[in-house]
Amino acid sequence: AQTVTQSQPEMSVQEAETVTLSCTYDTSESNYYLFWYKQPPSRQMILVIRQEAYKQQNATENRFSVNFQKAAKSFSLKISDSQLGDTAMYFCAFMSLPYGQNFVFGPGTRLSVLP
Amino acid sequence: EADIYQTPRYLVIGTGKKITLECSQTMGHDKMYWYQQDPGMELHLIHYSYGVNSTEKGDLSSESTVSRIRTEHFPLTLESARPSHTSQYLCVAGGLYNEQFFGPGTRLTVL
Numbered sequence: 001a002q003t004v005t006q007s008q009p010e011m012s013v014q015e016a017e018t019v020t021l022s023c024t025y026d027t028s029e030s031n032y033y034l035f036w037y038k039q040p041p042s043r044q045m046i047l048v049i050r051q052e053a054y055k056q057q058n059a060t061e062n063r064f065s066v067n068f069q070k071a072a073k074s075f076s077l078k079i080s081d082s083q084l085g086d087t088a089m090y091f092c093a094f095m096s097l098p099y100g101q102n103f104v105f106g107p108g109t110r111l112s113v114l115p
Numbered sequence: 116e117a118d119i120y121q122t123p124r125y126l127v128i129g130t131g132k133k134i135t136l137e138c139s140q141t142m143g144h145d146k147m148y149w150y151q152q153d154p155g156m157e158l159h160l161i162h163y164s165y166g167v168n169s170t171e172k173g174d175l176s177s178e179s180t181v182s183r184i185r186t187e188h189f190p191l192t193l194e195s196a197r198p199s200h201t202s203q204y205l206c207v208a209g210g211l212y213n214e215q216f217f218g219p220g221t222r223l224t225v226l
Contacts, residue, residue, distance in 0.1 A: 035214060045205065045217035089155060093215075103148070103215060107157040 002027045004094050004106035012112040013082045020067075021077045021109050023092030034068065034075045035093040037105075040085075048090070051075065082113045118142065119218035121206050127224045128196055136191040136221045138206030144216075146209030147189040151175060151202050152220075158205065164189055196225045 003026045013019035025034070036048040051059045051068050058066050063083075067076045079086055092106040118141045128134055140147065145166040150158040160173030164183040178200075179193050193200055206218040 033214075037215075037217075044219050047214050047216075050214055091158070103160070105150075105158045108155075110155065 002029070002094050002096060002104045004092050004104050006090075006092055006106040006109050008109045009107070010110045010112070012114055013079075014114050015082055015084060017082055018078060018080045019082055019111065021079075021090050021092075021111065023075045023077070023106055025073050025075065025092070025094045025104075025106075027073070027094065027096060029096040032094060032096040034066075035095070036064070036066070036075075036077045037091045037093060038086075038088045039091065039108075040088040043088075045091075049077065079111075084113050084115060087111060087113045119206055119208055119216055121204075121218040121221050123221060124219060125222050125224075127226065129226050130195075130197055132196050132225075134193050134196055134223075136193075136204055136206075136223070138189045138191065138218060139187050140189075140208040140216075141187065142208070143186055144208040144210060145186065147183070148207040148209070148215065149173075149179075149181060149189070149191050150205040150207060152205055153202050162191065196223075198225045201225050 005024045032053045034051045037045050038048045039045045049059050049061045049064050058068050063080045065078045089108045089110050091108045094104045120139050122137045147164045149162045151161050152158045159175035161175045162181040164170045170181050179191055181191050201224050204221045207215045
């Protein structure tokens with residue numbers, strides 16, 4: 001069974017600075033997707049970024065980028081120029097392929113962006 | 116994208132009541148999921164479906180049942196609610212690229 005670990009239950013960062021959230025996973029699969037989701041306080045979960053395991057290039061979405069190390073089974077999220085609106089719970093998630101596998105979420109990291 | 120709707124958004128009921136949490140999505144995605152999440156905590160998969168007439172239990176035994184008679188509709192039923200069922204319930208649809216689109220959630224309190 002796959003597992004996803006986020007070793008940082010809580011983190012904080014000053015506004016405009018950069019922060020990196022860690023995620024490691026365990027799987028014997030070779031083809032899968034990895035995701036980072038953001039859940040602001042009392043608000044809906046939204047997708048931040050997605051990475052296909054077969055792609056070597058790290059995914060980027062504006063201020064969000066990942067460092068995907070397949071051999072190390074590591075998938076960290078870097079947030080540049082942190083904004084107050086980035087304050088949220090961040091969940092790393094894994095989904096194996098092909099069709100038929102469900103999602104596995106990590107326990108989450110609570111990020112606070114400080115003014 | 117998938118628009119995901121959940122009703123009710125908030126529900127307070129007494130122990131022993133039967134309740135159904137509604138979930139619908141407008142984009143025709145085959146995969147749908149129910150997660151249970153205590154506020155600010157991790158998510159636990161309780162049911163999932165890969166299409167009409169397909170339902171499976173997830174990792175968490177929640178004493179609930181689901182049905183998938185139509186692609187767009189995936190209701191969750193608790194036959195006899197207990198205080199231990201107090202939580203937030205998130206309905207999710209799986210997108211074309213395997214991302215998950217979350218509904219706004221139903222926050223359930225069982226007294």
